Amino acid sequence: MRFFSLLAVAATLLGTVSAASLPVSQKPECAHEEVVSTTYIGKDKNVKVEVSHCDDEQLVDAHGNLVTTLTKRQSTNVCGAPCNTFCWSATSGAPTSGDCTVIADALLYESQNTGALFAVSPTGSSTNKVTMQYATCLTYFLNQDFNTLTYCRTEWSKLVTWLASDCSPASSSNGGLCVATDQRWYVQLQHS
Numbered sequence: 001m002r003f004f005s006l007l008a009v010a011a012t013l014l015g016t017v018s019a020a021s022l023p024v025s026q027k028p029e030c031a032h033e034e035v036v037s038t039t040y041i042g043k044d045k046n047v048k049v050e051v052s053h054c055d056d057e058q059l060v061d062a063h064g065n066l067v068t069t070l071t072k073r074q075s076t077n078v079c080g081a082p083c084n085t086f087c088w089s090a091t092s093g094a095p096t097s098g099d100c101t102v103i104a105d106a107l108l109y110e111s112q113n114t115g116a117l118f119a120v121s122p123t124g125s126s127t128n129k130v131t132m133q134y135a136t137c138l139t140y141f142l143n144q145d146f147n148t149l150t151y152c153r154t155e156w157s158k159l160v161t162w163l164a165s166d167c168s169p170a171s172s173s174n175g176g177l178c179v180a181t182d183q184r185w186y187v188q189l190q191h192s
Contacts (some may be wrong), residue, residue, distance in 0.1 A: 036126050042106030047134045054129045054142055078185060079117065079152035083159075083178035087167035093191040094174035095137035100164035100189065102134045107157035116152045120185070137164070138192035145184040156187060163189035 035052045120143040121127040131140040139160050143149045159178050167176030167189065175190035 033129070034126070041110050041132075042102070043109050047103050047106035047132055050131045050133075051127045052129045052131065053126045076147050077117075077150040078180065079150060079155055081180055081182075083180045083186065085163070085166070085176060085178045087163075087171065087173035087176035089173065094169045095164065095189065095191045096135070097164045097168060099135040099137035100139070100160050103132050103137055103139055104157040104160040104164075106132070106134070107153040107160065111153035111157070116154055117150050118153060120149050120151065122146050122148055133192045136191055137189070139163075139187060139189045141185065141187050143185050149185055151185070159187045160189060163187075 033052050033054050035050050037051045039049050041047050041049050118130070120130055120141055123144050123146060128143045129140055131138065133139075137160075139156075141151060141156060163176045163178065167173040175188070177186050177188040179186040
């Protein structure tokens with residue numbers, strides 16, 4: 001498969017993490033997305049959260065290549081699972097780290113007040129993508145698996161902080177993503 005397999009690097013959140021640089025043209029995007037619900041989280045209720053559907057048949061990279069889904073797996077709790085980090089080349093429009101810190105803090109706030117774990121519906125369902133946005137910073141969790149996946153807000157907060165720091169203009173990047181080593185899910189960070 002896959003777009004991500006060809007780009008894999010030996011980086012995980014459980015060990016030493018290094019970021020590979022991706023050309024900006026290889027940032028994955030949903031070709032068709034339908035928002036199901038919108039709410040606001042965080043202490044000040046200033047981080048926008050959208051739950052949506054990203055058509056897995058239409059998940060394409062910037063070259064129009066399909067990023068296909070995976071076969072059915074058994075385990076659904078992927079909290080703390082390792083992922084490979086990739087940054088894309090800076091051209092313009094990087095999120096500011098301060099805006100991303102607001103999202104990371106909102107995730108921690110929600111973890112303490114509503115619980116650390118959250119579920120994301122399987123690919124093909126109407127709610128397989130969760131997006132958070134504050135000012136210039138946007139991050140999302142996309143489930144590419146055929147099962148509902150459980151992830152934790154604390155880990156997502158760590159990824160937001162990591163990607164905002166290591167995939168920033170200071171490192172010649174303008175965003176990035178962390179793809180599960182088994183490619184069942186990924187978290188992306190970009191300019192909103």
